[in-house]
Amino acid sequence: MARLWALSLTGLLGLTVSLSLAYAQQGSSLQQSSQWEQGKKYLAEGKASEAKGIFEDLLKSYPKEPEIHLVLAIALLRLRDVQAAEAHTRRALVLAPDHIEARTLLGWINLEVRRDYSSAIEDYARVVQLEPALPEGHNNLGVAYKKKGDWERALASFSRALALRENYSEAWSNRGWVYIEQKKWHEARSDFERALRINPRDEGALYGLAQVLRTGRDYAGAQEALRKLIAQSPNFVYWLEWGELQLVRYYWLPLLVAGAFFLRAQYRKVRRKSDGG
Numbered sequence: 001m002a003r004l005w006a007l008s009l010t011g012l013l014g015l016t017v018s019l020s021l022a023y024a025q026q027g028s029s030l031q032q033s034s035q036w037e038q039g040k041k042y043l044a045e046g047k048a049s050e051a052k053g054i055f056e057d058l059l060k061s062y063p064k065e066p067e068i069h070l071v072l073a074i075a076l077l078r079l080r081d082v083q084a085a086e087a088h089t090r091r092a093l094v095l096a097p098d099h100i101e102a103r104t105l106l107g108w109i110n111l112e113v114r115r116d117y118s119s120a121i122e123d124y125a126r127v128v129q130l131e132p133a134l135p136e137g138h139n140n141l142g143v144a145y146k147k148k149g150d151w152e153r154a155l156a157s158f159s160r161a162l163a164l165r166e167n168y169s170e171a172w173s174n175r176g177w178v179y180i181e182q183k184k185w186h187e188a189r190s191d192f193e194r195a196l197r198i199n200p201r202d203e204g205a206l207y208g209l210a211q212v213l214r215t216g217r218d219y220a221g222a223q224e225a226l227r228k229l230i231a232q233s234p235n236f237v238y239w240l241e242w243g244e245l246q247l248v249r250y251y252w253l254p255l256l257v258a259g260a261f262f263l264r265a266q267y268r269k270v271r272r273k274s275d276g277g
Helices: 002-024 034-044 048-061 066-078 082-095 100-113 117-130 135-148 151-164 169-181 185-198 203-215 219-232 236-249 252-274
Strands: none
Touching: 034 048, 034 066, 048 066, 066 082, 066 100, 082 100, 100 117, 100 135, 117 135, 135 151, 135 169, 151 169, 169 185, 169 203, 185 203, 203 219
């Protein structure tokens, strides 16, 4: 669970940082600050503690700059200080109510940390309203709908994201998982395979494909998908499922061996009787 949290955080923050820092370049006096540049550099390098110190110092000079609150929130999230991160994200939204990146980050906190799916849907829906051409916004909204169990709205959001960006592997994979929930195996397989053509290392698509193939009793294919997963992510769950499939594929071997022993015992018994034993 911790690893999945970290992976989703990395993906979201990569988008948020890139959008946020680009926004900050538009006429802000921050771009003239060497501290700002150094803080961005630290954040990009994963040095969250160093970035946090710089951004806290910058807030003393720029207390009403939403971008600093946002990047400080990102640094705090990487340090797993969720409460402080949320406070700075909300402060950024007070200063700039239509700030897309801050609204996206708050949606992520509500979705992944608070498990408040309704609030996450509200946040991501606002992002979509503000920037309807942003495929990530539709994908995020789809994830929130999916976690709430609203399959039809989730499908609509993922499909919209794919209409905006055809090579969006994450959205293909996400839509495939909704099809699994609906037991639409053919559609799910098609989406997972499409995602893997774009990104062969997509863990969600590999695992989803394994589930679809297993349901269709293509155990060899499911094992191959799990083998690729294990090669790049030695997760115990993947190993366990691979082992289960191995047993399913070769269940006849122990039966054959047991049958051979039984027949051998019967043969010896008959022979003893024929020999007067």
